[in-house]
Structure formats: structure tokens, C-alpha cells
Amino acid sequence: MIEFYNVYADIDTKIILSNISFRLVKGEFAYIIGPSGAGKSTILRMIYMDLYPKEGMIIIDKYSSAKIKKSDIPYLRRGLGVIFQDFKLLHDRNVFENVAFAMRVTGTKTPEIKRRVFKVLAEVNLSNKRNHYPDELSGGEKQRVAIARAIVNKPFIILADEPTGNLDRANSYEIMEILERINRQGTAILMATHDEHLIKKYPHRMLYIKNGTMVER
Amino acid sequence: MSFWFSLREGIKGLGRAKLASLITISSTSFALFLVGLFINFSVNVNYLIDDFRSRIELEIFLEADIQNQAGIEISKRIAALESVGEVTFISKEEAAKRFEEEFGRSVYDVLDTNPLPSSVIVKMKTGFQTLEHITGLANKIYLIDGVSDIVYQRNFILLITRYINIVYLIGISSGVLLIFIAVVLLYNTIRLTILARSDIIEIMKLVGATKSFVRRPFLIEGFIQGASGAVISGLMLYGLMLLIRKFFYAGLIDSLEIYGSLLLLGTVIGVISSKLSISRYLQEI
Ligand SMILES: Nc1ncnc2c1ncn2[C@@H]1O[C@H](COP(=O)(O)OP(=O)(O)OP(=O)(O)O)[C@@H](O)[C@H]1O
Numbered sequence: 001m002i003e004f005y006n007v008y009a010d011i012d013t014k015i016i017l018s019n020i021s022f023r024l025v026k027g028e029f030a031y032i033i034g035p036s037g038a039g040k041s042t043i044l045r046m047i048y049m050d051l052y053p054k055e056g057m058i059i060i061d062k063y064s065s066a067k068i069k070k071s072d073i074p075y076l077r078r079g080l081g082v083i084f085q086d087f088k089l090l091h092d093r094n095v096f097e098n099v100a101f102a103m104r105v106t107g108t109k110t111p112e113i114k115r116r117v118f119k120v121l122a123e124v125n126l127s128n129k130r131n132h133y134p135d136e137l138s139g140g141e142k143q144r145v146a147i148a149r150a151i152v153n154k155p156f157i158i159l160a161d162e163p164t165g166n167l168d169r170a171n172s173y174e175i176m177e178i179l180e181r182i183n184r185q186g187t188a189i190l191m192a193t194h195d196e197h198l199i200k201k202y203p204h205r206m207l208y209i210k211n212g213t214m215v216e217r
Numbered sequence: 218m219s220f221w222f223s224l225r226e227g228i229k230g231l232g233r234a235k236l237a238s239l240i241t242i243s244s245t246s247f248a249l250f251l252v253g254l255f256i257n258f259s260v261n262v263n264y265l266i267d268d269f270r271s272r273i274e275l276e277i278f279l280e281a282d283i284q285n286q287a288g289i290e291i292s293k294r295i296a297a298l299e300s301v302g303e304v305t306f307i308s309k310e311e312a313a314k315r316f317e318e319e320f321g322r323s324v325y326d327v328l329d330t331n332p333l334p335s336s337v338i339v340k341m342k343t344g345f346q347t348l349e350h351i352t353g354l355a356n357k358i359y360l361i362d363g364v365s366d367i368v369y370q371r372n373f374i375l376l377i378t379r380y381i382n383i384v385y386l387i388g389i390s391s392g393v394l395l396i397f398i399a400v401v402l403l404y405n406t407i408r409l410t411i412l413a414r415s416d417i418i419e420i421m422k423l424v425g426a427t428k429s430f431v432r433r434p435f436l437i438e439g440f441i442q443g444a445s446g447a448v449i450s451g452l453m454l455y456g457l458m459l460l461i462r463k464f465f466y467a468g469l470i471d472s473l474e475i476y477g478s479l480l481l482l483g484t485v486i487g488v489i490s491s492k493l494s495i496s497r498y499l500q501e502i
């Protein structure tokens with residue numbers, strides 16, 4: 001489902017990652033860990049093909065980095081849900097519209113959008129806040145909106161780049177519980193983090209990056 | 218419906234980047250106002266030149282011994298020539314009358330006989346009012362028996378011909394320049410509105426919007442900005458025309474076509490410049 005074959009990555013001619021190979025199967029939950037600047041975000045960016053490998057090959061679902069056309073990338077991304085430390089919500093629209101946005105962009109009809117958005121907002125416990133604006137929400141609530149937006153198009157995997165990085169302990173646990181639940185329903189999760197505490201509390205497979213290479217731990 | 222989504226996003230975008238949109242619309246109106254002034258100026262100069270041209274005529278004097286009957290025959294022969302428009306025969310008697318009207322004295326006061334020759338006044342057919350055609354025609358008319366002299370305002374015609382070319386040259390180059398300035402202005406101010414909304418573009422791309430889908434709200438925005446700029450510039454132009462007509466020159470003409478072309482130009486420039494800036498932005502990131 002996600003496969004890295006001897007992948008090298010560079011940014012501005014600086015080699016960031018060397019000879020990375022791993023495979024993630026359907027419905028798996030894995031962490032990418034490592035010190036700051038190790039290249040965790042870089043791996044996630046290569047999965048949603050914001051960055052191409054310098055060498056090697058990446059296979060995501062039915063797309064290969066070696067053959068994918070630029071015009072196919074939007075369709076690849078519709079199968080992925082991405083969340084970030086800084087939430088990336090649109091501040092000029094309410095919770096409902098933020099989540100609906102991901103479906104409008106793919107041309108879904110309004111009744112179907114309503115049905116799906118209500119459902120995912122219930123899943124992240126935000127049904128009662130659907131008319132609120134992001135600035136009226138706590139950090140944990142904002143991240144839950146971002147998760148709702150990530151799952152609304154039923155992706156096969158969630159890519160989470162330090163989703164708890166801006167949250168306190170209690171909110172981090174809440175986010176983890178939601179991710180665990182989504183994972184139990186069959187969606188794979190690949191999460192970059194350096195929160196050792198969370199990793200201990202919610203143990204999963206770990207891909208450790210250091211000095212540009214990856215080891216399983 | 219994705220069209221309505223794009224339309225809504227386009228309009229929302231105008232509201233989100235209020236200042237930038239305001240700058241865009243006012244600079245568009247300014248540039249289009251200049252373009253409109255220029256179009257109007259050209260139309261009026263053209264009109265005046267056409268008017269001058271229609272007054273170009275040749276005066277053909279016949280030999281003094283040509284009588285009216287023969288004179289009419291000659292004017293018929295002239296009328297049959299290519300490039301000849303209206304032809305008027307002036308008999309000896311009419312010439313005398315004109316003399317009297319002009320100088321207040323009759324020729325018969327001084328002389329026993331009328332010394333004035335009969336003549337033929339020739340206007341050129343429209344489209345043949347150039348020096349080349351006029352000289353060509355004059356050469357042909359000289360060959361006709363009974364013609365003694367041909368008079369026309371060679372210098373006046375030369376002046377108009379030269380003047381037209383300069384006017385057209387200035388007109389076309391300043392028109393191109395103004396349109397170019399308008400595109401550059403819009404391109405840059407639309408970039409401001411795009412930069413103000415890099416977050417929405419980033420999110421659109423993340424959730425799998427196609428390039429054309431990302432582009433569409435900005436094209437609609439450009440369309441709206443260009444059209445509003447055109448409407449404002451049209452109103453300003455119209456106001457200015459009213460003032461000029463009232464205080465300076467009542468003969469000033471303007472037409473619906475001028476305002477129509479401003480609107481068309483504004484929307485086309487708006488869409489093209491936003492297409493250029495959004496495409497460049499999407500390429501950069
Ligand atoms: N846009 C960029 N321009 C230049 N260098 C970059 C850029 N993005 C990342 N890098 C470099 O690439 C390396 C890996 O960055 P990356 O963001 O993947 O690290 P990370 O493991 O996610 O770190 P963090 O835990 O701090 O988020 C770093 O050395 C960083 O300096």
C-alpha cells in the first residue's frame with residue numbers, strides 16, 4: 001500500500017535521507033520518530049508527493065513516483081488524509097464549512113456533503129460546535145476539526161505530522177484516542193512525533209530516523 | 218455544483234483581501250480610463266480627418282471658348298472616370314454670378330463679354346481621397362480636349378496624409394503601451410490577493426483539488442475585478458465627455474461601442490492577468 005524502495009531525498013541539493021526502504025500495509029499504525037530535523041516531515045511530504053525522491057521509488061496505492069503524472073497527484077491525495085501540528089484551518093469559515101471544503105473541492109453534491117460532514121463531526125465529538133469559527137475553538141478542538149476534514153473523503157491512510165505538537169497532555173490523549181478509533185475502523189495511520197510519552201502509552205510499530213537513515217525499533 | 222463553489226470562493230476572496238482588491242479595481246479603472254480616453258481621442262480624430270477628406274475637391278477649368286453644351290459633355294466624360302464621386306458643372310453664367318457674389322461687382326460692369334471660363338468641380342469617391350489617386354485622376358483629366366487647368370490643394374492633402382500616419386502610429390503604440398501597463402498593474406495587484414490567500418491554496422492542494430479547480434476562483438475574481446474596473450472607468454469617461462461637450466467642444470462624438478470595448482477589454486485583461494499570476498504562483502510552490 002505504501003512502499004519505499006531505496007529512497008534518497010534532497011532539499012536544495014542537501015541530502016536529507018539516504019537509502020530508505022520500508023513498507024506499510026493496509027490498516028497499519030506506525031510512528032516515524034527521530035530528532036528535530038531528522039527528516040520525518042520529509043518522508044510524509046514524499047508520500048503526498050509534495051516532494052519527489054532523488055533516487056529510488058515510492059509506491060502509494062496504485063501510483064508510483066517514477067511514473068505519476070503531475071495531473072494525477074490531486075487524485076492520489078484524495079486517498080490520503082493529512083493533519084499537521086498547526087491545524088491549517090480556514091479562519092473565515094465555520095467548522096462545518098472547513099470540513100465540507102475537502103468534499104466541495106472534489107465536486108461532491110451538497111446533500112451527500114451534509115450527510116458525511118455531520119457523520120464525521122459526530123465521530124470527533126464536535127457536532128455541537130459545527131457553527132463555530134476556528135478562532136472560537138481550543139487547540140484540541142481545532143485538531144479534531146482537522147481530523148474530521150482528513151477523514152471526510154474516506155482515505156485509506158492518515159498522515160499525521162506531529163498532530164499533538166501544540167497540545168497539552170489531556171488534549172493529546174484525546175487526539176490519540178480518536179486516531180486509535182479511526183485505525184480500528186480500518187484506516188492506516190502514519191504519525192511523525194517525538195513525544196516518547198505518547199509512544200509508550202499507545203505502542204505501535206516505530207520507524208526511527210537518524211543521520212538520514214531509517215531503522216525499525 | 219463546482220461552478221457555484223468557485224463563484225462563491227471568488228466573491229469571498231474579494232472580501233478576504235479587501236485592500237488588495239480595492240487597489241486592483243482602482244488601478245484597473247485608472248488604466249482603462251486612459252485606454253478609453255485614447256480610444257475616444259482616436260475615434261474623434263478619425264472622424265475629423267474623414268470630414269476633411271470629404272471636402273477634398275478638384276476644380277477643372279475649361280478653355281474659354283468652350284460653350285455650355287460642350288462643357289456638360291466634358292463633365293460627363295469626367296464623371297465616367299474611375300475614382301470620381303460627385304461632379305458639378307459650373308457654366309460661364311454661374312461663374313459670373315459667383316464672381317458677383319464674392320466681389321460685389323458684376324463682370325459686365327467692366328467688360329462687354331464674360332471672360333470667366335466654365336469649370337467642373339469634382340469630388341473624389343470615398344476611399345480614393347489620397348494624393349496618389351488625385352494626381353492620377355488629374356493626369357487623366359488633362360488629356361481631355363477642352364480642359365485648360367486643374368486646381369487642387371496639394372499641400373492640404375499632403376498634410377492630411379502625413380498627419381494620418383503619425384496619428385495612427387501614435388495611436389497604436391500608445392494603445393498597446395496602455396494595455397500592457399494595465400496587464401502589468403493587474404498582474405501585480407492580483408498577486409497580492411493571491412499571496413493574501415496562500416493558506417486556502419495550500420489546503421485546496423492538500424485535499425486533492427485539481428490545478429484548474431484551484432485556479433478557477435481566482436479567474437472569477439479577476440473577471441469581477443476587470444469588469445468592475447471597466448464599469449467605473451466607463452462612468453468616469455462618460456462624465457468627462459459630458460463636461461468636454463458642455464464647456465469645450467460640442468462636436469465630440471462617443472459611441473456605445475467605445476464603452477462596450479472597454480468592458481470587453483477590462484474583463485479580458487482581468488482574466489488574463491489573474492491566470493498569469495495564479496499559474497506562476499502554482500508553479501512556484
Ligand atoms: N524548505 C526547506 N528548505 C531547506 N531545507 C529544508 C526545508 N525543509 C526541510 N529542510 C531541511 O530538511 C531536513 C529535514 O527536515 P524535516 O522537516 O523533514 O525534519 P523533521 O524531522 O520533520 O523535523 P521536526 O521534528 O523539527 O519537524 C532539516 O535539516 C531541514 O533543515
Ligand SMILES: [Mg+2]
Nearest residue numbers: 040041042161
Ligand atoms: Mg517536521
